[in-house]
Amino acid sequence: xxxxxxxxxxxxxxxxxxxxxxxxxxxxxxxxxxxxxxxxxxxxxxxxxxxxxxxxxxxxxxxxxxxxxxxxxxxxxxxxxxxxxxxxxxxxxxxxxxxxxxxxxxxxxxxxxxxxxxxxxxxxxxxxxxxxxxxxxxxxxxxxxxxxxxxxxxxxxxxxxxxxxxxxxxxxxxxxxxxxxxxxxxxxxxxxxxxxxxxxxxxxxxxxxxxxxxxxxxxxxxxxxxxxxxxxxxxxxxxxxxxxxxxxxxxxxxxxxxxxxxxxxxxxxxxxxxxxxxxxxxxxxxxxxxxxxxxxxxxxxxxxxxxxxxxxxxxxxxxxxxxxxxxxxxxxxxxxxxxxxxxxxxxxxxxxxxxxxxxxxxxxxxxxxxxxxxxxx
Numbered sequence: 440x441x442x443x444x445x446x447x448x449x450x451x452x453x454x455x456x457x458x459x460x461x462x463x464x465x466x467x468x469x470x471x472x473x474x475x476x477x478x479x480x481x482x483x484x485x486x487x488x489x490x491x492x493x494x495x496x497x498x499x500x501x502x503x504x505x506x507x508x509x510x511x512x513x514x515x516x517x518x519x520x521x522x523x524x525x526x527x528x529x530x531x532x533x534x535x536x537x538x539x540x541x542x543x544x545x546x547x548x549x550x551x552x553x554x555x556x557x558x559x560x561x562x563x564x565x566x567x568x569x570x571x572x573x574x575x576x577x578x579x580x581x582x583x584x585x586x587x588x589x590x591x592x593x594x595x596x597x598x599x600x601x602x603x604x605x606x607x608x609x610x611x612x613x614x615x616x617x618x619x620x621x622x623x624x625x626x627x628x629x630x631x632x633x634x635x636x637x638x639x640x641x642x643x644x645x646x647x648x649x650x651x652x653x654x655x656x657x658x659x660x661x662x663x664x665x666x667x668x669x670x671x672x673x674x675x676x677x678x679x680x681x682x683x684x685x686x687x688x689x690x691x692x693x694x695x696x697x698x699x700x701x702x703x704x705x706x707x708x709x710x711x712x713x714x715x716x717x718x719x720x721x722x723x724x725x726x727x728x729x730x731x732x733x734x735x736x737x738x739x740x741x742x743x744x745x746x747x748x749x750x751x752x753x754x755x756x757x758x759x760x761x762x763x764x765x766x767x768x769x770x771x772x773x774x775x776x777x778x779x780x781x782x783x784x785x786x787x788x789x790x791x792x793x794x795x796x797x798x799x800x801x802x803x804x805x806x807x808x809x810x811x812x813x814x815x816x
Contacts, residue, residue, distance in 0.1 A: 447507065447685030454784070455758065456503065456683060463753040464496050464570030471577040483605045489577045490606060494555030495749055496574050501549050502750035504542050505742050509687040510677075512546060512740050515733040520696035525551030528608055528661040530653060530699075534642060534668055534720060535613040538678045543669055543690055544611050550740040556608040558601070560594070560649060579604075585616075587648055594649075598656035610661065612653060614645035614713065636714055641724035645717050647710035654702055654709065664702065666695040666716060668723045672731070693723055693733035 446452060471492050477485040504510050514521075533544050548554040556578075563582045565572045575582075581597040583590040601608070617623060619642065627643040630636075636644065654664075671677060672689040681688070703709045727733055768777055 444685055447683075453680075453683045456507075458761070459754050459757045460496075460499055461570060462757045463499070464574070466756075467492050467495050468570060468573045471574065474577070483603075486579075486605050490555040493574050493578045495753070496570060497545055497554055497557075498549065498746040498749050499753065500542055501546050501554065502746040504539070504546055504682055505549075506747050506750070508682045508685055510682070510690060511687070512543070512550075512690045512692060513737050514740050515691065515693040515735045515737050517696065518736060520694070521738065523663075523696065524665075524694075525553055526607065527663065528604075528610075528657075529663050529665050529696075530610045530612055530657065530661055531665045531667055532612050532614055532650075532716070534619075534724075535615045535617065536619040536641070537669065537671070537676060538618075539682060540618075540669055542679075542682075543692070544667075546690075547667070547692060547694075547740075548609055548611075549743065549746060552743075553607055553609050556604070556606045558608055558610045560610075560612055560653065581610075583649070590649075591652065594652055595656050598653060601657065602660050604660075609665070610653065610657065612650065614647075614650050614717070615643040616646040616649070617643070619643055637718055639717060639721045641721050642717050645713050647713050648706070650713050651706045651709045654699065655704065658699060658704075661699055663699055664697045666697060666720065668693045668720050668727075668733070670724065670727050670733075691727065691733055693727075693735070 471489060474485050474488050474492075477488065516524075531544065531547070533540060537543075545554055545557065548557040558578070558580055559575075560581050560583060561575065563584050566576050566580075566582050579597070579600060581594055583594050601610075623643055624639075628638045631638050631644055669690060669692050672691065675688055677686070677688045703712055723733055
């Protein structure tokens with residue numbers, strides 16, 4: 440292990456990275472609050488400003504993956520479709536198997552210049568979480584309660600609000616509703632058997648109602664669905680802690696562009712179409728397991744420098760005053776002050792450990808764990 444790699448694996452480095460992210464995120468959240476009066480003057484200008492402010496937060500996480508970890512990504516896709524990525528609105532359907540698949544989805548957005556304007560369908564509780572949740576609120580992220588009767592109206596309204604969005608956006612959707620675990624897969628396949636649906640090997644049954652309402656309300660706004668299937672070489676299961684420790688992974692992403700007009704408008708037909716799509720996704724994963732690659736031509740997505748530039752800027756802004764404070768603490772010689780600083784650092788480190796733990800598969804949502812038939816919300 441080289442010196443640089445050894446430094447990356449140290450918890451102190453992880454602590455500083457998380458400190459930069461949290462403090463800069465709160466500063467950006469404050470700037471987003473300051474844009475509230477702008478919404479009254481020019482809604483579109485406020486949106487454009489918040490796209491840039493949101494990028495300042497999300498691109499830091501992408502920078503950790505791309506530049507700190509050095510993780511590479513190979514894209515398998517049709518060359519004709521490749522030319523359209525980033526130049527049109529789209530719904531991106533992602534599998535939900537890995538601890539960092541959300542981060543890989545963001546990286547996919549970043550490589551085609553739509554990270555700041557990307558959208559997700561997220562649970563309502565996350566809107567109250569500082570930094571990411573507050574950023575999402577100002578970026579008009581679509582929140583749901585996973586209660587169909589309530590979500591049907593609120594989600595539809597949120598999606599309708601995107602019809603006049605000023606820049607190209609991708610709407611990232613995990614149709615499985617929760618991250619893959621063996622327990623959830625077993626329960627999901629029991630439901631598939633009870634409903635007469637073909638069983639899946641690498642995915643959970645998709646939640647069709649959320650997909651249908653998204654497609655219906657974004658018709659005329661988005662041009663296509665990007666069916667995206669992610670896997671990692673050497674059967675690795677990357678973790679956020681591994682990324683923070685500088686471990687390098689190699690992601691492979693298979694993307695198919697499906698024009699939106701090919702997706703049925705009727706809810707039952709749309710549900711059948713989505714189930715068929717996931718059977719095909721299962722086949723792609725099986726092909727990857729057997730051959731180590733996805734079908735079709737491959738291209739290595741080049742990294743853009745903007746994530747690194749933004750990240751270095753916020754590192755400078757946040758760590759400089761921290762360094763001055765540290766020097767002042769040491770020079771003061773006050774035992775009480777030094778002990779108080781150590782206590783704060785300990786509290787922050789526990790918070791960081793907790794945050795990292797929330798991304799672990801064993802700590803994933805219990806949604807889908809109930810030993811009862813699941814609905815299709």
